Amino acid sequence: MGRDRHSNAVLIIGLGRFGGTLAESLQRQGQHVVAVDENRELVQEWSGTLTHVVEADATNEAALRQLGADGFERAVVAIGTGIEASLLATGVLLDLGVTEVWAKAITRQHGRILERIGASHVVYPERDAGERVAHLLSGRLTDFVEFDQGFAIAKLRAPRSICGSTLQDLALRSRFGVTVVAVKRSGGEFGPTEPTTVLNLDDMIVVTGRTEHIERFATETG
Numbered sequence: 589m590g591r592d593r594h595s596n597a598v599l600i601i602g603l604g605r606f607g608g609t610l611a612e613s614l615q616r617q618g619q620h621v622v623a624v625d626e627n628r629e630l631v632q633e634w635s636g637t638l639t640h641v642v643e644a645d646a647t648n649e650a651a652l653r654q655l656g657a658d659g660f661e662r663a664v665v666a667i668g669t670g671i672e673a674s675l676l677a678t679g680v681l682l683d684l685g686v687t688e689v690w691a692k693a694i695t696r697q698h699g700r701i702l703e704r705i706g707a708s709h710v711v712y713p714e715r716d717a718g719e720r721v722a723h724l725l726s727g728r729l730t731d732f733v734e735f736d737q738g739f740a741i742a743k744l745r746a747p748r749s750i751c752g753s754t755l756q757d758l759a760l761r762s763r764f765g766v767t768v769v770a771v772k773r774s775g776g777e778f779g780p781t782e783p784t785t786v787l788n789l790d791d792m793i794v795v796t797g798r799t800e801h802i803e804r805f806a807t808e809t810g
């Protein structure tokens with residue numbers, strides 16, 4: 589298989605819960621996905637859902653070359669528990685010239701080694717999900733996404749104490765370090781806020797800011 593044939597496709601190594609969900613979502617988005625797992629039963633299971641599933645040991649360079657891995661620009665190593673296999677597969681993909689290798693890490697140490705051998709993006713799905721659920725469980729946030737360096741965006745019900753005044757008068761940015769970027773009135777849809785927007789008790793809002801500022805805002809105004 590030639591290099592240009594897969595330039596837009598994604599190679600997924602490992603069809604565990606993370607890799608399988610990722611492959612399925614990408615395929616649903618219309619991306620060309622080739623998934624690899626060494627476990628024959630898993631490959632058979634997924635072959636009904638995914639268009640291209642291959643049984644192979646991803647730590648074996650010859651096997652990956654044979655399935656055309658060197659023609660991919662993007663690959664995801666979705667092996668977590670088997671750290672050795674995760675590192676070896678990442679190394680093989682980089683050696684084969686795959687430009688963008690994403691890898692799942694289960695610990696910080698695992699992630700650091702992946703970075704050191706050249707993985708372009710390291711993700712920590714279990715850790716991220718744990719943190720996210722902590723934010724949802726502990727407080728008033730109904731949705732929460734954290735970006736780099738503790739900056740986040742969250743959805744919550746408009747806290748009682750900030751209802752009835754304009755956003756301008758509330759000065760939430762200087763008082764709490766958060767910005768209300770969108771509001772959804774009951775029965776309506778989310779739309780952007782203005783300085784003159786007045787929140788009502790049944791509104792949902794979207795705020796951005798540093799994670800600790802959003803937490804403090806949600807706690808102290810609620």
Ligand code: ATP
Nearest residue numbers: 602603604605606625626627645646668669670673
């Ligand atoms: P998840 O939490 O996403 O279910 P995990 O982090 O527990 O997965 P593993 O179970 O170690 O990760 O690996 C995920 C998948 O990767 C498994 O289906 C396993 O068969 C496959 N896998 C592991 N090593 C290799 C390898 N060398 N080549 C191909 N596939 C592999």
Ligand code: ATP
Nearest residue numbers: 604605606668669693694695713714715716717718
């Ligand atoms: P991860 O979040 O690391 O992907 P996992 O989904 O692979 O975890 P396990 O490793 O099976 O899940 O379990 C997670 C933790 O729950 C382990 O520390 C285990 O000791 C604990 N655990 C499992 N079963 C029980 C139980 N019946 N009672 C108490 N603790 C349990």
Ligand code: CA
Nearest residue numbers: 605668669714
């Ligand atoms: Ca796991």
